[in-house]
Structure formats: structure tokens, C-alpha cells
Amino acid sequence: xxxxVKFREIKPEIRVLGVDDCPFKPLSHGSVDVVxxxxxxxxxxxxxxxxxxxxxxxxxTEKIAKMIVDSPHYDQLRVIMLNGITFAGFNVVSIRKLFNxxxxxxxxxxxxxxxxxxxxxxxxxxxxxRSRWKAMIxxxxxxxLKTRRNAEPLSMQIxxxxxxxxxxxxxxxxxxxxIPEAVRVAHIIASGIA
Amino acid sequence: xxxxVKFREIKPEIRVLGVDDCPFKPLSHGSVDVVxxxxxxxxxxxxxxxxxxxxxxxxxTEKIAKMIVDSPHYDQLRVIMLNGITFAGFNVVSIRKLFNxxxxxxxxxxxxxxxxxxxxxxxxxxxxxRSRWKAMIxxxxxxxLKTRRNAEPLSMQIxxxxxxxxxxxxxxxxxxxxIPEAVRVAHIIASGIA
Numbered sequence: 163x164x165x166x167v168k169f170r171e172i173k174p175e176i177r178v179l180g181v182d183d184c185p186f187k188p189l190s191h192g193s194v195d196v197v198x199x200x201x202x203x204x205x206x207x208x209x210x211x212x213x214x215x216x217x218x219x220x221x222x223t224e225k226i227a228k229m230i231v232d233s234p235h236y237d238q239l240r241v242i243m244l245n246g247i248t249f250a251g252f253n254v255v256s257i258r259k260l261f262n263x264x265x266x267x268x269x270x271x272x273x274x275x276x277x278x279x280x281x282x283x284x285x286x287x288x289x290x291x292r293s294r295w296k297a298m299i300x301x302x303x304x305x306x307l308k309t310r311r312n313a314e315p316l317s318m319q320i321x322x323x324x325x326x327x328x329x330x331x332x333x334x335x336x337x338x339x340x341i342p343e344a345v346r347v348a349h350i351i352a353s354g355i356a
Numbered sequence: 357x358x359x360x361v362k363f364r365e366i367k368p369e370i371r372v373l374g375v376d377d378c379p380f381k382p383l384s385h386g387s388v389d390v391v392x393x394x395x396x397x398x399x400x401x402x403x404x405x406x407x408x409x410x411x412x413x414x415x416x417t418e419k420i421a422k423m424i425v426d427s428p429h430y431d432q433l434r435v436i437m438l439n440g441i442t443f444a445g446f447n448v449v450s451i452r453k454l455f456n457x458x459x460x461x462x463x464x465x466x467x468x469x470x471x472x473x474x475x476x477x478x479x480x481x482x483x484x485x486r487s488r489w490k491a492m493i494x495x496x497x498x499x500x501l502k503t504r505r506n507a508e509p510l511s512m513q514i515x516x517x518x519x520x521x522x523x524x525x526x527x528x529x530x531x532x533x534x535i536p537e538a539v540r541v542a543h544i545i546a547s548g549i550a
Contacts, residue, residue, distance in 0.1 A: 197549075206532050207401065207541050210548035338400050347401050354404035355391075355549055 167267045169240075169327045175202040177238040178335055179266075180344025181226060182245040183215070184356035191217055194250040196226060197352040200235045201344035204337030209235050210351065215250045218288055222253040223297070227263035236264075241331055244270045245345050247301055247319065248281075252288055256297040257321040267323030269332060271345060275304060275317045309333050313340030361461045363434075363521045369396040371432040372529055373460075374538025375420060376439040377409070378550035385411055388444040390420060391546040394429045395538035398531030403429050404545065409444045412482055416447040417491070421457035430458075435525055438464045439539050441495055441513065442475075446482055450491040451515040461517030463526060464495060465539060469511045503527050507534030 177200060184195045193214040200208040213229035215222045226249075230236055247270045248254050257268040281298060285291045301319040307329055308315040320328045335342035371394060378389045387408040394402040407423035409416045420443075424430055441464045442448050451462040475492060479485045495513040501523055502509040514522045529536035 207544060210545055212549060350401060351404055351545060355406060 165322070166324055167265075167322050169323075169331075172327065172330055172334065173203070174334060175205065176240050176331060176334075177202060177208065177235070178331070178342065178344045179230065179235070179239050179242050180245065180342060180346070180348035181242065182345065182348040182352040183249040184352045186217060186250065186356070193217065193219075195352065195355065196222075196229070196249055197348050197355070198226075198229055198233070199344050199348040199351060200233075200239065201335065201342075201347070204335040204343040207347060208238070209233075211235070215253050217253070218251040219253045220290060220293070222249040223256045223259045223263075226255060227260055230264050230266070239266055241323065242266050242268045243332075243342055243345050244268065245349055246270065246272050247276070247298065252281075252285055252294060254285075254294045254297040256300060257319065258297075258300050261322040265322075267328070268321040269323065269328050270301060270319040271332065271341060272317045273314065273341070275306070305329075307332060309336040310340045316341065359516070360518055361459075361516050363517075363525075366521065366524055366528065367397070368528060369399065370434050370525060370528075371396060371402065371429070372525070372536065372538045373405075373424065373429075373433050373436045374439065374536060374540070374542035375436065376539065376542040376546040377443040378546045380411060380444065380550070387411065387413075389546065389549065390416075390423070390443055391542050391549070392420075392423055392427070393538050393542040393545060394427075394433065395529065395536075395541070398529040398537040401541060402432070403427075405429070409447050411447070412445040413447045414484060414487070416443040417450045417453045417457075420449060421454055424458050424460070433460055435517065436460050436462045437526075437536055437539050438462065439543055440464065440466050441470070441492065446475075446479055446488060448479075448488045448491040450494060451513065452491075452494050455516040459516075461522070462515045463517065463522050464513040465526065465535060466511045467508065467535070469498060469500070499523075501526060503530040504534045510535065 198211040211233045213225045305318045392405040405427045407419045499512045
């Protein structure tokens with residue numbers, strides 16, 4: 163049983179880490195950079211951190227956890243937001259392990275609802291597909307969350323945080339668009355440095 | 357005679373490019389990444405761009421101009437802010453040429469007032485030192501500008517813009533600290549991806 167982090171109060175400047183990966187050419191091999199962006203709520207960029215993970219590898223959870231724990235921003239951070247649960251292709255993050263290693267709640271956001279059946283078929287072609295699939299399933303229920311009146315809803319999975327707190331933090335940090343600033347900017351930076 | 361760009365109105369969301377270089381080990385050779393960050397005024401990160409310049413080379417002006425003109429953000433940009441006039445060691449940007457190539461006004465900001473005599477001595481050890489020195493001199497008068505009540509003043513050099521307009525844009529975009537957001541964040545990203 164995962165114990166949730168209790169938020170007595172969620173401040174507008176809560177330190178949030180948004181994580182995204184750099185794009186890469188299909189069928190390529192090797193590693194891909196992953197960028198973490200620290201935001202004060204939806205307002206100010208406080209710092210960035212990077213790591214690299216293997217394309218279709220199995221090291222995303224460990225590498226991202228290490229990036230976070232080794233960062234000078236670690237003590238300030240209160241929550242991790244991932245732009246999707248797979249990095250560098252099908253390098254699936256176990257958000258249960260990521261929570262356990264960092265003791266920070268994890269919120270996974272995607273613009274489109276993940277098609278689990280499609281993902282399962284893709285994973286089956288890869289080594290150790292059962293452990294990848296387990297990480298997908300462990301991420302739990304896929305919630306739908308509307309962050310702005312005229313925007314499509316986001317899909318959200320959570321670990322170590324209540325649905326209510328997660329929704330509050332996500333909505334509070336969507337200051338510029340329908341996704342939280344930390345995730346939006348992690349995506350821009352990861353795309354820009356690729 | 358450089359013709360200034362006239363700003364009829366300076367909007368709070370004026371698109372500003374902040375440019376900084378990645379740190380590198382002393383005495384190393386090769387090239388260094390340069391990062392440009394597009395901000396809407398002092399508020400939102402709109403995009404990033406990158407290029408690379410030779411350590412102590414002579415290509416900074418050309419590479420930075422090309423990065424800007426080739427960017428999808430070029431049409432939106434209204435002003436360029438450089439974090440110092442030298443990149444990757446003593447690769448001096450000619451802000452006159454940068455203005456001519458991009459038709460965008462250039463504002464050079466530094467936290468410490470440049471010591472021209474010290475720079476001249478350093479440049480003399482490098483190939484084509486006269487053209488480097490010319491770029492330094494052409495950048496013109498070094499103004500002092502206090503952006504926040506309790507902060508040290510910045511040093512500023514300008515090209516293609518009036519002192520009054522430059523001061524207004526710099527102050528307006530210092531939303532988070534005593535330097536404009538685009539420059540602050542360009543520095544964080546350049547340091548973080550190095």
C-alpha cells in the first residue's frame with residue numbers, strides 16, 4: 163500500500179518538476195536526453211536538470227529518480243509531473259518506484275488518453291515486456307481532467323497523492339495553457355535542444 | 357549611421373530573445389552551445405533556439421544572427437538581449453552587424469561593468485585581435501541601469517534602439533529578478549544543458 167503525501171496547504175508557488183524527453187528519429191538506437199524543469203507553481207522557472215535514457219530501454223525510472231535526488235532543487239520540490247509515462251520510445255517509468263525513490267508524489271499527464279491495448283501490443287515486441295506492462299498497469303486509473311474551459315481535457319495518472327490534491331495542483335499551475343507550465347516548458351526545451 | 361528602430365508602443369508582452377552561452381572548461385577547444393530563449397515580456401517562455409560557436413573564435417555574430425533569422429520565432433521577435441558581448445571566451449559579438457543582419461535592436465546586459473582595459477589586454481593574445489576590439493568599441497557607451505530598488509545596477513550597451521526605449525524594455529521584463537526573464541532563463545538553461 164502506497165502511503166500518500168498529505169498536503170496541508172497547496173501554495174501558489176509550490177515547486178513543481180516537469181519532465182519530458184527529447185524527440186528522436188524513428189528506428190534509431192542509443193540514448194535520448196530527458197529534461198526536468200523546476201517551476202514555482204505556474205510562474206517562474208527556477209532551474210533545469212537533465213539525464214539520458216536508452217531508447218526502448220528499461221532505465222527511465224532509475225535515471226529520472228537519480229536526476230531528481232541528485233539535483234540541488236530536490237529539497238525544494240514537492241511534486242513530479244511527467245509528460246506521459248513512456249520516455250524515449252517505450253522506456254516505461256514505474257511511477258510507484260519513482261515515488262518510492264524520491265518520496266515525491268508523481269502526476270502523469272497526457273493530452274490524449276493512453277490506448278492501453280495498443281501499448282500492450284507494442285510492448286510485447288520488446289525485451290522484458292512483462293515488467294514494462296506491469297509499470298503501465300501499476301500507474302492505476304486514468305482520470306480525465308479539464309483544466310481550461312475551452313480546452314480538451316487531460317488524462318492523468320497519480321501516485322502518492324490524492325486525486326483531489328493532484329487536480330488542484332495541476333489546475334493551479336496551468337497559468338499559460340491547458341497543461342502545467344513546468345510540463346509545457348520541459349517540452350519546449352526538450353524539443354529545442356534535441 | 358545606424359538607424360534606430362522606433363517603438364511607438366512597448367507592450368508588456370513584447371517578444372524578447374535572451375541569449376547566453378554554456379559554460380566550458382578553461383583551456384578547452386572546440387565549440388560551445390549558445391541558447392536563445394523567447395519570452396513574452398517578463399512572463400511566458402515561448403520557445404528556445406540553439407547554435408554553437410567556437411571557443412575564442414570569430415563566428416559568434418554570424419552564428420547568432422543565423423540562429424535568430426532561421427527561427428520560427430523570428431517574425432515575432434522585437435528585441436535581442438545578450439548576456440554579455442563575448443561568447444565562448446572571447447568570441448566577441450559585433451552588435452552593429454547583429455542589428456544589421458536581423459534588423460532587431462540589440463541590448464547587451466552585464467551584471468558587472470566590463471573592464472575594457474582588461475579585455476583589450478586579453479584580446480591582444482588572440483588572432484585578429486583588432487577586429488575583436490573593434491566590435492567591443494563599436495558597442496558604444498556603457499550605461500548603468502538600476503532595475504530594482506535593492507539590486508546592484510546592470511551595465512547596458514545598445515544598438516538600434518534609443519536608451520529610453522531600451523531602459524523601458526529592460527525594466528519591464530525584470531519580473532522575477534534584477535535581470536530580464538529571457539536573460540535569466542537563458543542562463544539557467546545554458547548552464548543546465550552544458
